[in-house]
Amino acid sequence: MKTIGNKIKELRRSKGMSQKDIADKLGVTSQAVSKWENDGSLPEMTMLPDIASLFGIQIDDLFEYSTEKRYESIEKKLQYGRVMTNMEFENEEAFLIREVEADPTNYHAISLLGDFYGHRAECMYQKSVYYAKRAIDLHPNQKGDINNINNGNHGKRFDWDTANHQELIRYWYKLLKTAPENTRVYFYLLDNLIDDGRIEEAKTVLKESYQKNPDELNAFYEVFIKEKQVGFETVKAEYEALAKANENSWRILFSIANVFSYNEYFKEAIQMWQKTFDCMPKPRYTDSFEAMAQCCVRMGDHESAVEYYKKELELLREDWGLKYGAEVDALEEKIRALQ
Numbered sequence: 001m002k003t004i005g006n007k008i009k010e011l012r013r014s015k016g017m018s019q020k021d022i023a024d025k026l027g028v029t030s031q032a033v034s035k036w037e038n039d040g041s042l043p044e045m046t047m048l049p050d051i052a053s054l055f056g057i058q059i060d061d062l063f064e065y066s067t068e069k070r071y072e073s074i075e076k077k078l079q080y081g082r083v084m085t086n087m088e089f090e091n092e093e094a095f096l097i098r099e100v101e102a103d104p105t106n107y108h109a110i111s112l113l114g115d116f117y118g119h120r121a122e123c124m125y126q127k128s129v130y131y132a133k134r135a136i137d138l139h140p141n142q143k144g145d146i147n148n149i150n151n152g153n154h155g156k157r158f159d160w161d162t163a164n165h166q167e168l169i170r171y172w173y174k175l176l177k178t179a180p181e182n183t184r185v186y187f188y189l190l191d192n193l194i195d196d197g198r199i200e201e202a203k204t205v206l207k208e209s210y211q212k213n214p215d216e217l218n219a220f221y222e223v224f225i226k227e228k229q230v231g232f233e234t235v236k237a238e239y240e241a242l243a244k245a246n247e248n249s250w251r252i253l254f255s256i257a258n259v260f261s262y263n264e265y266f267k268e269a270i271q272m273w274q275k276t277f278d279c280m281p282k283p284r285y286t287d288s289f290e291a292m293a294q295c296c297v298r299m300g301d302h303e304s305a306v307e308y309y310k311k312e313l314e315l316l317r318e319d320w321g322l323k324y325g326a327e328v329d330a331l332e333e334k335i336r337a338l339q
Contacts (some may be wrong), residue, residue: 007062009037011055014087025054056085070095071108078115082328084124092116125152135232165192183213190221199228216246220255232263243272250280257291283319286312293334302338309335 002010012022019033026033026047035041043051052059060073062328074092075085096116099109132148139145150157157163169245172189175182186209193202202225210218223242227235240254246252257272270292287310292295296305313331316322 002038004042004062005036005039008043008051011057011087012037015055026050029183030156056087057091058088061088067099067186071112072113074116078119079325080322081119083126083326084116084120089120125154127162128152164196166196168192169196169198180212183215186213187215187221188219190225194225194228197228208319216249217255219246220252224255224259230330232259238263243275247275248279250276254287257288261291261295264298266299270295284315287317289315303324306335306338309338 008022012019019037020030022033023030028047032041036043048059048062052062074096077088077092093113093116096109096113099106100113110111114198124285130146132145132152136142136145136149149155165335169189169192172185172192176185176189186205189205190202190209193199193205202221206218206221207224208220209215219242223235223238226238239259243253243256253272253276257269257276260266260269260272273288273292273295277284280288293305293308293312296308309331313328316328316331322328
């Protein structure tokens with residue numbers, strides 16, 4: 001197991017720095033740095049923040065953890081949504097890749113890499129949006145800057161060739177054929193087919209889902225597909241009947257609350273979101289309060305929106321143990337903006 005001294009030596013070399021460079025930056029002697037690296041002594045505790053800052057890492061990263069603790073540390077970083085420095089990212093990435101190379105069937109490491117890169121991508125999108133907004137203030141109406149703001153916020157793309165989900169749909173079809181045990185994929189496939197307007201295909205897939213994926217959500221998708229053909233107003237009563245018949249199914253209520261929100265029936269949607277939350281098992285998702293707050297904003301009721309955002313903060317603390325982090329910061333910023 002690496003000592004702090006080993007870690008300092010490794011980080012120093014990765015930066016192409018000498019012991020004197022480190023000493024000058026930290027205000028100590030080269031001999032002191034040499035002793036750290038050779039385990040002759042340890043840095044004072046008060047120096048750890050400066051050492052971590054020098055290398056662009058967190059203090060915890062100066063310590064060597066067991067493999068289990070390392071996984072836990074990465075998961076915590078992702079959970080709190082903290083932006084990692086380049087060195088942090090590279091260190092964690094290298095660890096996970098080594099884990100996969102040592103065992104190509106290591107599901108934990110492979111799945112975590114997917115989360116890890118997804119988090120990195122979101123962080124890069126945020127940076128892209130930040131600088132694109134600055135650029136458009138300096139030079140208005142530039143297509144590239146506008147595209148960066150739109151794409152970084154996952155905005156709608158009008159161009160059919162880039163907006164459609166053809167490649168993803170093809171993959172979902174293939175996965176269901178080669179690994180049919182992935183039954184929940186049916187609903188992802190249906191969502192993308194419907195979004196692309198491939199309604200007849202969606203009907204065929206739903207029939208197959210009824211047979212191979214006996215899930216309560218099939219009933220929702222039956223009405224949802226019909227809505228795309230005849231309009232929301234025509235099937236609104238069917239949604240309401242479905243909700244009444246499944247008043248203890250948060251998944252069906254959640255889906256119906258979504259379509260009410262999409263169709264700007266905000267008061268009814270809020271009632272549906274509340275019912276969704278009330279029958280959801282712990283730990284409960286934050287979507288209900290987030291959606292209710294957004295409905296209130298759309299209706300111009302900022303005071304109620306703030307109350308729902310506060311409930312969302314409380315839920316994060318009670319059900320998920322999140323008292324700080326990027327998600328909490330974002331909610332507090334929304335509250336400040338509305339107040």
